[in-house]
C-alpha cells in the first residue's frame with residue numbers, strides 16, 4: 416500500500432535519500448578533486464592562460480574522443496556554441512527555428528541573435544523533450560515544401576532547423592525526430608548543453624544531427640568556469656567552426672589577415688585546463704550520480720502522487736539534475752513543496768518559465784503546448800551533485 420500524497424512525505428523522502436549529508440544541500444555543485452589544481456597551476460606557472468596554450472587542443476581532442484564526434488571546438492560558453500551551430504546550419508534572418516518551449520532561454524536567444532524566429536513546439540512526458548510524433552503531425556498541417564526547402568504556410572517564413580534540447584540530461588527520442596527533419600528538409604542541431612555523458616541508443620547525444628552545442632557552465636555536469644563546445648561529424652563544418660570562433664584569422668607569421676566576420680569565442684587556455692581535469696573525472700561523476708538516482712528512486716517509490724523521472728529504454732541519461740514530477744491533481748502543491756524543501760536547507764527549483772511566457776518571445780509562432788504547460792507546473796528539480804551519491 417502506498418501512502419497518500421502529502422508534502423511532508425515528499426520532504427521525508429528527500430531526507431531519507433540524502434541521509435548523512437549535513438548542512439545546506441545545493442542543487443548542483445562543481446567538484447574539483449582531480450587534476451584541476453595541477454593543470455591550472457601549470458597555466459599560471461607558464462603564463463599560458465589565454466588564447467595560446469596546449470590545453471585547448473587537448474580538451475578538444477578529449478571531447479571528441481569521449482563523445483565519438485569527429486570534431487569538437489571549445490568556445491567561451493554554450494550560448495556562443497549554439498550561436499555558431501546555427502550559423503553553420505544556414506539559419507539566417509527571418510528564418511524560423513523549431514525548438515521546445517520548455518528549455519533554457521539561451522536556446523531561443525541564440526536564434527534571435529541571427530534575426531531568426533523561435534517557433535515553439537510541445538514536449539512529451541516520456542522524455543521531457545520535443546515530441547517527434549506531435550511535431551510531425553503539426554508540420555503536416557502548417558508546413559509546405561518548396562523544392563528542398565520548408566516553409567510555414569501561416570507566416571510565409573522559411574523553417575530552417577530543429578533544435579531539440581535534452582532536458583536535465585535526458586535524451587529526447589532522436590531517431591523519429593531525425594526522421595521528421597529528413598522528411599521536411601530541416602537541419603537537426605542538438606542543444607546538448609545539459610547532456611554530456613548521456614547516450615541515445617549507445618551513441619552520445621549531440622551526434623545525431625549536423626551539429627550540437629555543449630555547455631560547461633558552473634552548474635553543468637562538468638565545468639570550465641564558463642565554457643562550451645561545438646560538436647560535429649563533418650570535418651569541413653568543424654574547421655569552419657574553429658575559424659569562425661577564432662576571429663576568422665588566416666594563419667600567418669605576423670600579418671593580421673581575417674577573411675570573414677568572425678567571433679572572439681575561443682575558450683581561454685586556463686579554462687580548457689580545468690576542462691581536461693573535469694573530463695577525466697566525468698566517468699566517476701556519472702557513477703555516483705546514478706547511485707544517487709537509485710537512492711531517490713527507492714525513497715519515492717512508496718509515495719503516491721509524485722514520481723522520480725527515469726530514463727527511457729533507448730536512453731542512458733547522465734542524470735545531471737534529478738527531477739520529481741507531480742501528478743496533475745497535485746500540481747497546485749508545487750510551490751508549497753518548493754517552500755518547505757528550501758526552508759529545510761534542501762535546494763529545489765521549478766522548471767524554467769516556458770519561453771512563450773517571456774515578454775520577448777510572447778509573439779513567436781507556436782503549436783498547442785498543453786504537455787509543456789502541464790509539465791512546467793509539475794516539475795521539481797532536486798539536489799543532484801555527484802558527492803551526494805556517496806553514502807552519507
Ligand SMILES: *Cc1c(COP(=O)(O)O)cnc(C)c1O
Nearest residue numbers: 492493494519521522608630632
Ligand atoms: C546552460 C544551457 C545553455 C547555455 O550554456 P551557457 O554556457 O550558460 O551559455 C543552453 N541551453 C541549455 C538548455 C542550457 O541548459
